[in-house]
Amino acid sequence: MSDYKMVSKANALIESCYTINLVAQRVIILAIIEAREQGSMAEIGGIHHIKASDYEKHFECDKTTAYRSLKSACESLYESEFVWTDKDAKGRDKINKSRFVQRASYCEGGGYVEVMFGNDVIPLITRLSEKYTEYELKQIKDLNSIYALRMFELLMQWLSIGKTPQITIENLRTRLGVEEHEYKTMGNFKSRVLDYAIQEVNNNTNITVAYEQHKEGRRIVGFTFKFKVKTKKTLEEKRDPHTADMFTIDGLNDKQLGRIVRNPAFMAEYNHLVTPTSRAGQSQQGWEFEMINRLKKDASQFKKRPIRDYLEY
Structure with a gap:
C-alpha cells in the first residue's frame, strides 16, 4: 500500500x-x-x-x-x-x-x-x-491527534474553494469527536482541541489554515476556516532533512530548551514518547526534565519541525 x-x-x-x-x-x-x-x-x-x-x-x-x-x-x-x-x-x-x-x-x-x-x-x-x-x-x-485528523478531513471537503461556511460550535464539536462532557468552556475547547488541531494540520500536512470567530454579543457561536495549499517550495523548506541546523540544539541554553519543551505544540507532538505512569507523564516538572535530557542526548529524534520553531510561539 x-x-x-x-x-x-x-x-x-x-x-x-x-x-x-x-x-x-x-x-x-x-x-x-x-x-x-x-x-x-x-x-x-x-x-x-x-x-x-x-x-x-x-x-x-x-x-x-x-x-x-x-x-x-x-x-x-x-x-x-x-x-x-x-x-x-x-x-x-x-x-x-x-x-x-x-x-x-x-x-x-x-x-x-x-x-x-x-x-x-x-x-x-x-x-x-x-x-x-x-x-x-x-x-x-504525521497527525498525532484524532482532532487534527478530523479537522483535516473537514477542511478537505472544501478544498476547491479554500474556505468553509460558518460552522456552529455544536456542529464543530460533533465533527471533531468532542464528547458533551469534555472541554465545556470555550477557553478549554480552543486551547486543548481547536488550536492544537490547527497547529498540527499547519505543521504536518500540505495545507495552512486559520480561523475566524463569529459571535452573538460576547459569546462565540461558530467558526469559519480559511486555508490554502502549500507551495512545493514551502513544503521543501519545511521538511528538508538535509538542512543541518534544523534539528540541532547547538547554541541553545537550558532556559531556551525549557521554553521549547513547555511549548504546547511540542508537548502535543511528542507526548507519545512517554507513558502516563512515568515521571514525565505525571508532572510538568518531570516532563521538562525528561525532554531536555532527551534533546541534549539526541535531538535528531525530534523531527516534526525545526527545533527553533518552538521558540517563536
Whole structure:
C-alpha cells in the first residue's frame, strides 16, 4: 500500500457523529483503502487484513508500537458507533445509528488485524456520489491527534474553494469527536482541541489554515476556516532533512530548551514518547526534565519541525 493511495469517504461519513481514538481511525482508513482496491461489492463486504508492518510503514512508528496499536484498535473498534444523516423518500432528514464494523479480530502473534465493515459503512466508502472527499494517505501520516485528523478531513471537503461556511460550535464539536462532557468552556475547547488541531494540520500536512470567530454579543457561536495549499517550495523548506541546523540544539541554553519543551505544540507532538505512569507523564516538572535530557542526548529524534520553531510561539 503506497502513501500515494487516496482515502475516499462520503461526506456523510466525515460529517457523522462518532468518538474513536486516533489508532482506530487510522485502521479504518487503511481498511477503506484496501476495501476500495478489492473491486467488487462482495469483496468489499468481506474481511480486510491490516498488517502491523503496513501500520509501521505508513505512520512511522516502531514494530512494537505498531503491534500494540493494532491490538488496541481492534479492542475498541467493535464497540464504536456512528450517527449520520441522509434523506428518506420524501426528502426529510433521517438520523441513522450504526457500527463501523461487524467484526474486528486480532491475531495474537500474527501481527495483523482483520476488519469486516458494517453494512451501513460500505455504501459510504464505495458508492460515492458528487458529495465525497478524497485526500492522499501521506497527508495524514504525521497527525498525532484524532482532532487534527478530523479537522483535516473537514477542511478537505472544501478544498476547491479554500474556505468553509460558518460552522456552529455544536456542529464543530460533533465533527471533531468532542464528547458533551469534555472541554465545556470555550477557553478549554480552543486551547486543548481547536488550536492544537490547527497547529498540527499547519505543521504536518500540505495545507495552512486559520480561523475566524463569529459571535452573538460576547459569546462565540461558530467558526469559519480559511486555508490554502502549500507551495512545493514551502513544503521543501519545511521538511528538508538535509538542512543541518534544523534539528540541532547547538547554541541553545537550558532556559531556551525549557521554553521549547513547555511549548504546547511540542508537548502535543511528542507526548507519545512517554507513558502516563512515568515521571514525565505525571508532572510538568518531570516532563521538562525528561525532554531536555532527551534533546541534549539526541535531538535528531525530534523531527516534526525545526527545533527553533518552538521558540517563536
